[in-house]
Amino acid sequence: MSPRKQTAGAKTPVGPVRTVEPGHIFQMYRKMLEIRECEDQLNTAFSKNLFPGYIHSYLGQEACAVGVCSALRDDDYIVTTHRGRGHYLAKGMALTPMICEMFGKANGICGGRGGEMHAADPALGILGGNGIVGGGIPYATGAAYSAVLNGSDQVAVAFFxxxxxxxxxxxxxxxxxxxxxxxxxxxxxxxxxxxxxPFSASSRQVDVARRAEGYGIPGEVVDGNDVLAVYAAAEAAVARARSGAGPTLLELKTYRYGGHFQGDPCHYRTREEEAEWRARDPLIRLHAHILSQNLSSESELDSWREDQKAQVAAAIEVALSSPDPDPNEALSFVYAS
Ligand SMILES: Cc1ncc(C[n+]2csc(CCOP(=O)(O)OP(=O)(O)O)c2C)c(N)n1
Structure with a gap:
């Protein structure tokens, strides 16, 4: 069965698009660069057997995590999936402990217990990844309910x-x-x-966003490869949630460049389709926007890329030379004391 054609073309975002400060645009660009470098270099390290487990690459989807998390406060909650590294970094998890966690090392953010699919940092509202498809969505719902019970104005995000x-x-x-x-x-x-x-083989409805109608909440289709469009939509939905107006469903149309996991030969899709989506690359688009608006120079953007590349390489070096967890600690935190 061939997949039904889907374009990245988006409808109007949830809220009005306002001018975003250049400093904020630069932050988003650098964060997307960090995620891209991280994914690239971890793919290479994994293919050399330098760490155990799996790699579910986030390459190509960077604008989704960055656009949404840029609209959040530090004390807001996120819950993510098996493809969660972009969300971890976008919500502020430090690079080196995150990479050490991927390598299962004692100085990983969860002491090496979480690995690729189950890293968490509750101090930053990162309540964790999840290997069960759809498993994290009720957790995020619980986090949102806790905010109501506590009388706070925090919001929660379920990525899936x-x-x-x-x-x-x-x-x-x-x-x-x-x-x-x-x-x-x-x-x-x-x-x-x-x-x-392909989604067309499991759903007659092309747009997930339309499922919101059945529950009486707003649902919006957004170009998930345009970080500014994602940010605008997320900002409006966060403001709605914080004001007490309830939940929103955002559907970000995007594409993963890699296979489902590292090693997937991707026989189920065409090279032409892959090339079409690469032409809509989220980093290239923001790069072009920054230059067309004269916000920065080509050489400065190049230097940021080199900087992120070096930071990721240094973090991987730390992970490679870090100790494995102590086997005597394997059952720590399994039972409440
Ligand atoms: C309940 C459950 N069913 C099946 C699987 C196997 N599985 C792992 S990832 C995946 C696909 C998930 O697709 P999607 O939700 O679109 O996320 P994506 O991988 O595209 O980011 C499946 C079926 C699982 N982990 N959990």
Whole structure:
């Protein structure tokens, strides 16, 4: 079955697009560069067998994590998936402890217990990745409910793929969040494939965002490769949630450059389709925007890339020379004392 054609073309974002300060645009660009370098270099390290487990690459989807997390406060919550490194970094997890966690090292952010799919940093509101498709969505709903119970104005974000939007957990959480008016963003990164299955083979509805209608909440399709469009949509949805107006579903149309996991030969999609999406690369687009607006120079942008490249390389060096966890500590934190 061939996938139904889907374009990155987006409808109007949830809210008005306002001018974003150059300093904020630079932050977003540098964060996307950091994620891209991190994904590139971790792919290479994994292919050399330098660390165990899996790599589910986030290459190509950088604008989604950065656009949404740029609209959040430090004390807001996020819950992510098996493809969560971009979200960890975008929400502020430090690079070196994050990479050490991927390598399963004692100085990883979770002491090497989380690995690729289960890193967390509650102090930054990062409540964790999740290896169960759709499993994180109810956690984020609970986090949003805790904000209501605590009388705070925090919001929570559930990141997930379009495959997860076919899980019962997505529908149950959306119904509850709508009925209880929870401060929650459902952020679906629609990268067209769940493992090897095109969305058209598992859903007659092309736009996940339209599922919001059934629960009485706003749903918007956004160009997930345009970080400024993602940021504008997220900012409006966060403001809605914080003001007590309830949840929003954002569907970010995007594409993963790599396979489902490192080593996937991608027989289920065409090289032409891959090239079409690479032409809409989120970093190239923001780079072009920065230059066309005369916000910065080509040489400065190059120097930022080199800087991020060096920082990621240095973090990988730290991970390679870091100790493994003490086997005697394997059961720590499993049981409450
Ligand atoms: C409940 C459950 N079913 C199946 C799997 C196997 N699995 C892992 S990732 C994945 C695809 C998920 O697709 P999507 O939600 O679109 O996220 P993406 O991988 O595209 O980021 C599947 C089926 C799983 N981990 N959990």
């Amino acid at each position: 793929g379009e495959g997860a939007s076919n899980q019962g957990s997505f529908h149950e959480a959306m119904n509850l969040a709508a009925a209880w008016n929870l401060p929650l963003l459902f952020v679906c990164e629609n990268n067209l494939y769940a493992e090897m299955t």
